[in-house]
Amino acid sequence: MSSVSYLPEQRRTEILATLSRGEPVSAAELAIRFSVSEDAIRRDLRKLAAEGLCEKVYGGALPVSPSAQPYSRRAGEDQSRKEALADTALTLLKPRQCLFLDVGSTNALLANKLPNHLDLTVVTNSVPVMARLMDRPGISLFALGGPVRSQAGGMTGAQAVSDIERYRFDLAFLGTCSLCPDTGVTAFDGDDAEVKRAAARNSEKVAVMVTSEKLGLRLPHQVLPLNRIDYLVFEKEMQSQSLHQYQTDRNRILTSGAEREDLETEG
């Protein structure tokens, strides 16, 4: 309908918006978002840096105000591993899909990487996801309502569940507290689990991204059994043996960093 291509100035404004939110940006990531070459992005960043609006660093740029610290530091080490998962999950996207993005830090990183040009619709209960997608012109954003649980990082409870019934998703990314071969996905919080179940119920496909330390744990609240999950995204260091435990006749397993056969997105 509207913007598949961006005015150069508009693109720089958007980069600036991301930066002023305190998030560092990477050239490679921005190149995906705006579907231009990294060269163009680097030129943008150089230009912004020349005006003192950001600090150019190797690989991308940092916001000029020191407000970036808390977020980038906190994530720290896990961040790169989770980013690798998110990169892999990007290959699941198709144009004009309607996505559900659940709470969770990995989903928030995925939100950062969503390209603008796919005309995506995103429904979310995660506050960080909302903050990151709010001023993305290429993405229609919808929020669930209800009480905000700081522990989860977003909306949970009855109202969020009933809000979900308003939508039909092509693909739902569930935040995964834990994954276990026999019990599937489990969660800390009952209300949170309710939301995840509702999202899965209303979605054509269900995807989960799981870092290795979340494997094998069993938490109090059942979310979904393994055979209800369509896409599993693991880290590349996974033992192929333990990987096999999670294979069902329905799902497809991706591992981060691995360049699979059908990884070219775009259609």
Next chain:
Amino acid sequence: MSSVSYLPEQRRTEILATLSRGEPVSAAELAIRFSVSEDAIRRDLRKLAAEGLCEKVYGGALPVSPSAQPYSRRAGEDQSRKEALADTALTLLKPRQCLFLDVGSTNALLANKLPNHLDLTVVTNSVPVMARLMDRPGISLFALGGPVRSQAGGMTGAQAVSDIERYRFDLAFLGTCSLCPDTGVTAFDGDDAEVKRAAARNSEKVAVMVTSEKLGLRLPHQVLPLNRIDYLVFEKEMQSQSLHQYQTDRNRILTSGAEREDLETEG
């Protein structure tokens, strides 16, 4: 789309309407939309830009209206003045109140300053407010649902309005696009105005914080007349004369920086 022949002025009005909706426009797109050459469109945009109605950039034009700017661009400039307003507004709070915090940068700054010890309940449609209050131990946070408008910085529309009906507020802080003695509060966006009206309807008291540059403007959508507002927070530089224009038999007027009785804020 069928009446292909636009009068030149009609065309410029259409372009302006698109821009005032917050959408950037590209010369190429407009040329197709109105079936004229890009030259004609460029001339239109140049003309509009000369009148200050848009900002001409390479490839098209960007809206110039302040509320159409991405949220992050708006924040930061008049920050200290808005913080002073927020400090003053803090004196209106009482323990165990249920507040509504509308979208708007001033309300977001107020959220920053809300004390943890008052056992407040906060309902909001603003994404930045949610992000700032999410992990505040002493505050119960609730979010409205629905489509997220980047121009507004939060949720608007029918779903947000119906969500509001679930709550009863003691005090609602409305984001004020503009304030005028005879028309009261007015807004750029119709859906946004609906949400504000609903919030006021369900609140015991209504408060607005207004920076001086928002005074006297009249925007397309009526929100509330002056006599429906209980607390007005102005900047301290306000002329006491023009301040008198806003006095009603119902409201109470506060000015920021005023050495009032109970102003200890704590930051």
Next chain:
DNA sequence: TCTAATGTTGCACGTTTTCGCCGAATTCAA
């Protein structure tokens, strides 16, 4: 009705900006 003034349009032309790519230099991590 005729005419002049004004505004608009599309096109041509030379200029400026942006883009993707390439190669050499630099930086980072192992």
Next chain:
DNA sequence: TTGAATTCGGCGAAAACGTGCAACATTAGA
């Protein structure tokens, strides 16, 4: 120190720009 990723500068192509110009439409006034 080696190797991979990143950066910078330059190049050519493509796109967008401003300007001038001639043709056409609209309007106002004689």
